[in-house]
Amino acid sequence: MEQVDQFLTLELRDGTTVGDVLTVEFMLGVLGNIVLAAVILIVGFFLAGFIKRRIRRLAEISDHVDATTGSFLGSVARYTILALTVIFVLQNFGVQTTSLIALLGAAGLAIGLALQGVLGGVAAGVMIVIFRPMKVGDFIAVSGQMGTVKDITIFTTELASLDNVKIIIPNAEIWGNTITNYSVYDTRRAEWVFGVGYGANLAEAERIIRNTILSDPRAKTDPEPFIQVNNLGDFSVDFLVRVWVDATDFFQFQADMKRQVKEALDAGGVDIPFPTQTVIRTDA
Numbered sequence: 001m002e003q004v005d006q007f008l009t010l011e012l013r014d015g016t017t018v019g020d021v022l023t024v025e026f027m028l029g030v031l032g033n034i035v036l037a038a039v040i041l042i043v044g045f046f047l048a049g050f051i052k053r054r055i056r057r058l059a060e061i062s063d064h065v066d067a068t069t070g071s072f073l074g075s076v077a078r079y080t081i082l083a084l085t086v087i088f089v090l091q092n093f094g095v096q097t098t099s100l101i102a103l104l105g106a107a108g109l110a111i112g113l114a115l116q117g118v119l120g121g122v123a124a125g126v127m128i129v130i131f132r133p134m135k136v137g138d139f140i141a142v143s144g145q146m147g148t149v150k151d152i153t154i155f156t157t158e159l160a161s162l163d164n165v166k167i168i169i170p171n172a173e174i175w176g177n178t179i180t181n182y183s184v185y186d187t188r189r190a191e192w193v194f195g196v197g198y199g200a201n202l203a204e205a206e207r208i209i210r211n212t213i214l215s216d217p218r219a220k221t222d223p224e225p226f227i228q229v230n231n232l233g234d235f236s237v238d239f240l241v242r243v244w245v246d247a248t249d250f251f252q253f254q255a256d257m258k259r260q261v262k263e264a265l266d267a268g269g270v271d272i273p274f275p276t277q278t279v280i281r282t283d284a
Helices: 002-008 018-061 067-092 097-106 108-114 116-131 171-175 202-214 247-267
Strands: 139-142 145-152 156-160 166-170 187-196 226-232 237-246
Touching (some): 018 067, 067 116, 067 145, 116 171, 145 166, 187 202, 187 247, 202 226, 202 237
Antiparallel strands (some): 139 145, 145 156, 187 237
16 A cells, blocks of 8 residues: 555656546546546437437328327437437446446346336337327327327327417326327217297298208208207207218318207298296285
């Protein structure tokens, strides 16, 4: 030990000691490792984002891969590159990543139990991409939320609500719940209940309702519209009306017909009743 101390304090020609030189070289080595690690991180994060965007772009222009699969694969590629980046940084500092991986493997059970929610989300994301209950651009309702699917990643799905609010839902909540997809089929069946008074001419009321709805070019005649008396209510005779339309016209068509049928019944002199209540005073 004494010989080592004597070696470190040995003066060189310029007056510096061997220990000083070794300290400077060590600090320069550490600084170089830090700079290299920073460069690796910057390049890794940039490359991860670039590859993700590139995969999604290729999916958008491809005839064989849709946007949903492209979005999911881009997300997988991004996280894979980030994981490799972290491994390279650790190796740069001399960390034996093989030993680290072996240690993580030995602790796999504990990690799996601790991260079962995260792993479940990843598995749910894979199931969504494989079985395709929805895709990017579909209008869906799930987990109490309704909106257009904007993105599907490994962990979450992004929706844009009707009032254009961004909604993030974990994939585990989506896959474990009922998914209502309004965009799968090209046509939908609109449905209304129109009530007329008991004294109204039912044949005339039915004719007005039918002519009003079928005069709109959005209404389909095949399958034939369903218009029949469905209920004898407390205040009205109720017509149940069902008409097929293109899915893209559904919401606006359904709203338009409510107003147009009401106005047509008024113009035809058909009474549309509303609940009334008679109050008898007993204190007179």
